[in-house]
Amino acid sequence: MVVIRPLRVQDAQAFRAFVERLSPESRYGRFQYVVKEVSPALLRLLVEADPRTHVALVALHAGQVVGEGRYVRTDGGAEFALAVADGWRRRGVGKRLLQALIASARRDGLRRLDGEVLAWNQAMLGFVEQAGFTVHEHPEDARLLRIALAL
Amino acid sequence: MNRSEGISYPFVDGAWAKLRDAIAAAFEARSRALAIRELQRLSNRTLRDIGLERADISHAVHKGRLPWS
Numbered sequence: 001m002v003v004i005r006p007l008r009v010q011d012a013q014a015f016r017a018f019v020e021r022l023s024p025e026s027r028y029g030r031f032q033y034v035v036k037e038v039s040p041a042l043l044r045l046l047v048e049a050d051p052r053t054h055v056a057l058v059a060l061h062a063g064q065v066v067g068e069g070r071y072v073r074t075d076g077g078a079e080f081a082l083a084v085a086d087g088w089r090r091r092g093v094g095k096r097l098l099q100a101l102i103a104s105a106r107r108d109g110l111r112r113l114d115g116e117v118l119a120w121n122q123a124m125l126g127f128v129e130q131a132g133f134t135v136h137e138h139p140e141d142a143r144l145l146r147i148a149l150a151l
Numbered sequence: 152m153n154r155s156e157g158i159s160y161p162f163v164d165g166a167w168a169k170l171r172d173a174i175a176a177a178f179e180a181r182s183r184a185l186a187i188r189e190l191q192r193l194s195n196r197t198l199r200d201i202g203l204e205r206a207d208i209s210h211a212v213h214k215g216r217l218p219w220s
Contacts, residue, residue, distance in 0.1 A: 033194035
C-alpha cells in the first residue's frame, strides 16, 4: 500500500535513496540539471524546507520513498514539482501526489499552481494536461514549457 | 636555561587568539564560498524548490539562511 504524507526530517536517507535511484533522465526531468549525488547540504535544504512557504509530500511504500511532490508559495499561487520512481509510474502514485498538492494549495487559499516541464518530457506533459493544466511556451527558455492550473 | 623564559604568555595567548580567529574566519569564508558555488550549480528549478532565486544566493548564504551558513 502506498501512503502519501508530509516529508519529515527522518525521511532524509529514504529521500536521498529515492533521488539516487531515479534514472538519469528522471532525475534530470525532476531537478533540471545533472544530479550526480545529493550532497548533505542539498538534502537538508530539500528535507527541512520552510513549512511557512513549502509543502513537501512523499509517497511511501514499505518504508521506501516512491514519489515526491512539493510546492513553494509564490505571489498568489505556488510552483510545484513532482517525481515518481521509475518502477512506480502509471500506478496512480503521481496522480495521488498531485491531488494531495492541489487539495493543500486550495486549503492554503492559493489561486493557481504553476510549474515548468522540460519540453521533451512528454510523459509529464501528458500527465499534467490530463489533470487540467494548460501548457504555454516559456518566455525565457526554449527547453522548457510553463504549465498552470487555476484552483 | 629554558628558552621560553621571558616570553610574555599573555602576548602569546593574544597572538594565538588572533591566529585562531583568522583561521576560523578563513574556514568560514571558504565554507561560504563552497556553499555559494554549490548553489550556483543548481538549476533554477532546484533553487526554487529550496525557496531561492539565483540572484539571492550570496545574500542567503551570508545572512545565514542556509544550513551551511
